[in-house]
Amino acid sequence: MTMDTQHFDGVLVIGGGLAGLSAALAAAPRRVRLVSPAPLGEACSSSWAQGGVAAALSPEDSPALHAADTVAAGAGLVDPGRAALLAAEGPGAVRRLASFGAPFDRDRQGEFLLSREAAHGRARVARVGGDRAGQAIMAAVIGRVRRSAHVEVLEGWRLSGLLQDSLGAVCGALMERNGVLTAMRATAVILATGGVGGLYAETTTPSALLGEGLAAAALAGATLADPEFVQFHPTALDIGRDPAPLITEALRGEGAWLVNAAGERFMTSQHPDGELAPRDVVARAIHAEREAGRGAFLDARSAVGAHFPKAFPTVFEACRSAGLDPGVAPVPVAPACHYHMGGLLTDADGATTLAGLYAAGECASSGVHGANRLASNSLLEAAVFGARAGRAASRRLGAPRPLAQTRKLSRLPEEDLQALRKAMSREAGVIREAAGLERLLSRLDLLGARFPDAGPLIAARLIAECALERRESRGAHFRADHPEAAAEARRTLVRLEAGSLSRKAA
Template sequence: MDLAVERIKHDGVLIVGAGLAGLSAALAVAPRKALVLTGALVNQGCSSAWAQGGMAAALSDDDAPALHAADTVAAGAGLVDAAMAAILAQEGPDAVRRLALLGAPFDRDDQGQFATSLEAAHSRSRVARVKGDQAGRAIMDAVVRTALSAPHVQIRSGARLRGLLQDAEGRVRGVLAEEDGRLIEITAAATILATGGIGGLYAVTTTPPELKGEGLALAAMAGATIADPEFVPFHPTAIDIGRDPAPLATEALRGEGAKLIDGDGEAFMARYHPDAELAPRDVVARAIHAEREAGRGAFLDARAAVGAHFPDEFPAVFAACLSGGIDPRVQPIPVAPACHYHMGGIVTDANGQTSLANLFAAGECASTGVHGANRLASNSLLEAAVFGARAGYAAREVVDPKSRPLRATPAPDLPPEALAQLRIAMSRDAGVVRDADGLSRLIAEIDAMEAAYGRAAPLVAARLTAQAALARPASLGAHFRADGVPDLAPARTFITLPASSPPRLAAE
């Protein structure tokens, strides 16, 4: 890599990530200028466009934000910040309506109202969808069109985050990015990280492989407080056809009545939870894991529930199945749990402000406290839209301190073979079921890789997850310890890495 550094001063807000959270923030920055950096092409490399379920919001007459907030708190297994959940639920309906005005074609009923579906752990039918399983793509198409046409928004593709710029007081002054092998220092009054989750750290994931927790790790290395990294939910029904990443069979299929069966055609979920297929997703994921480990296999049978309507009602699932030689109209779909989201992240307040001055975070890389130990289904897109916009509104008010950034050194890269080794180890030891022996083995493997390759961002993100999982001996929500002990007063995890030696002042 050419280590010559180009320097750019952006007169506005700098946003890293072009998913729903990042672009919601960019639109909210107006009238100030927003510069959006994304490593992949717009609408690629972000989980938002891959989301199938929809957006949960209290949109119907028999629902209310207070009910939505209560369901969110209940799903989070005691760790949800109730005040933050109330904000999410209260602002949720307007967020959905705002996206509809941008052109997101949500399904409507005969009266023109939002058609909503029921998902696991919701007490009401409140998930707004697009053609069954097309919500993420349709929402992102509408938001991308709006952002590309907004005069205050500039999107710069092919720019990978390599570090954060800080001044002598620790304020974040922008980022160190890489474009075509060149390093670029971009300074700005405020920086928003919307870099997504950690799915790319797992061998079986439903998320884009680019999402390796690098934003989370680089923020942690800069001194930002991280919360709850051990809580990694696994979607129960990734389609098991040998693809990486694994395509997703949306939870809406179970909401429509699809059944989970073993290789002999016997339904098994009632043995694990009284709500059977509509049990919380961590319970369903562990049940499928157990059936597969026992050699009985696991399949999602939607032949009676959907059948011939698959092409029209769930086109993404239908196409994915066909690509793997499965016709879900007449065959059960082989399924396996897969890393799907990350409840942990960079700690923020209600306006996206992190523990570092002038640094904001939104979306999956942030920890607002709304998900707790187990995210309520279809709250992820909603959180990205609601708190992405709130971060944008707050960041646009930041006054440029005009301080001098310190020199930044990019974190080392992790070679492809080492990343592949890490992904296998994470799925094996920090997966659906964990124990102290496996987590200790994983941390030792991370130690060895760090000794060989340096403090690469994926290794830092993996270490945060593994060490927090080892430090929580009790099972809670998406974190399940096979060797678990009771915990009558669970508390959130907060981690701040020790400060490294201060870097030198950058050259003028």
């Protein structure tokens, strides 16, 4: 490949989801270069979000209650201070999105219409058109970004590595477009590269999300936190598609039931909250029904029925495309990779352990999700911590230092990527055990020998190795061979050194 070099006196934001857009807007008046591998709004999980944005927006709610629910869902690993910060800034973030033009559902008095989702003690999820929150919010924010004079948008560029100066500080990124590598120097870099759903054969996220932001930062020496914690959404529509269409949790909030092929409800015996139990509990229950040959289906006939096309148009269209009508018959569901709680360790302003590098959104570990993300906190975190990262990065100044050597990510051939995805779903999915994780790591060793520094392999190893080391079950991480939680909740902090993971004190 040929190499080009560009110098940009401003903030380089990599990623076109809500976190990246929020960071770009908040960095004003500092110049921002927003770089995305696809057109803004495409190939990002933010646009696919259905439920909405959680925030304490009603008189019956409060940030303290929202923070408490967030901490409880995280199974001992949420930072209470960060949860309080997220909840406190939540209402303002939702109103800011509304000011950009996001058409949140309102009542006749103009107040937000709020839904309740699993593990929330109050109805606090602001929705758009029933299940079109992500699409509508992103359209409004993208419009705002494109009208912002301080933001330059570059689409069709893929991250290939991070640039570091002679002292190890991140001073830009190596980007690739149409076979041409470009070293983009910048004052600060914000990674907003999304999650790892594309590493799994069953996912509700864009399959292009392969954890390559994590991999590039790991190669540069950044510390990562809790990579083993992957959330599996309980109710993906099981029709054999890749990615699998999501069936929003809001349906269960409206009263939809989970039943097996015999029409028997099974969640009432699994948890006091039934269908509104935490996602990990529901995902394992559905997995067990399917493994036992009884199947799992979402029955919304009584809860929604004939109102389905208007109340949940996205889900209805996905079902109809497969010849199903969720208003008249239960539809098949299965757990699928949905969200990565782990990521780059950051402070409250998105700063990572590498000077000059910030992270926001799903590729970051801001401390608010712990072992199990609370429903509809993802868009909120992207908006709140994306903006905080943008403001912090905009304040970074300094004369450029000489550029040091940069490690470039390699690509994984499609055939090997598909084999990896199947192995990840089988061995590092809803249920895990040592033997399966060891088989997965052996496969990663073989692939790694052929494709050194391949981004998907680095990200997969982070998940698998840390899942093997966590000999307990906590939140979304369930070990069949260690089904109980340890007495002490401890975070995982790791760093890649000489090709191996080095653990740090939590």
